[in-house]
Amino acid sequence: MRKQKPLPGVNMTPMIDVVFLIIIFFICTMDLEKDKFDENVILAWARSAQAVGQEDPLTVTVNVREDGTIKIGKRLMSARTFQAIMQKTVNRYGTGVPVVIRGDRLVLHEHISRLTGVCKSVGIWKVKFAAIISEGE
């Protein structure tokens, strides 16, 4: 009995192995914190500011839209709710929790001031304003 010859062609198995490894790699390294950026907020430019480095994992990022709406993550909230959240955060983690305010460049300072006032009232002293430093790629 004659042995059958294998069909000619590229061996796909190792390639599929590697492709699956790459998929797993990208899933693991995917930025799951994308939700904390509100796409409706257009930040002001600050070309001379210090670029964001290693961020404290406890950082609370607050988005303030042009109309003054406050948003943390996917949730819209009032200033009072924001105060309650910050109070709970301080009770749990202390006053060293950094707060980054991502204010729209056109939002009135009145709305931003309300947030800094809340931070101050609960004892948070690490408040930062987010801005764009470059256009990226």
Place this chain on the structure above:
Amino acid sequence: MGRRKRDRKRRFDENDGGVPITPMIDVVFLLLIYFVATVEPIPIFAHLNVYTPSSDAPPKEKPVDPPSLIRIEVHAEGFTFDGVPVNSRQLDGFLGTLARASKTQSVLIMCSLSAPHGQLVEVLNYCAKHELTNLSIMDAK
């Protein structure tokens, strides 16, 4: 002898199918992973520190000579530098001159509630540009 020759010929024919590309793809993907893992993204966002003066801070027992305070007002229409209306370029120049004299100079930024946030960020950006770090932000009526 003739049979051995035939066998060698057949083996040569079987291996003549082309270059094996599987190891090459393996290496290419490994290189791809290496470059993706080691790439350093261009920084897009920046953070500007905010200092709000507190009225209930305990006073120092022996205050050293306090530096004179420079006051910048931010309005919806523009800026004032120690009461003098200035445009962005002039403000940049004044802060540059100030920083050359002393980078620890205290700067009080008074922002009007009706001013857009971008104006305040612009002032903070100029302060960051000239490495002025002793800043305080207050609300102006």
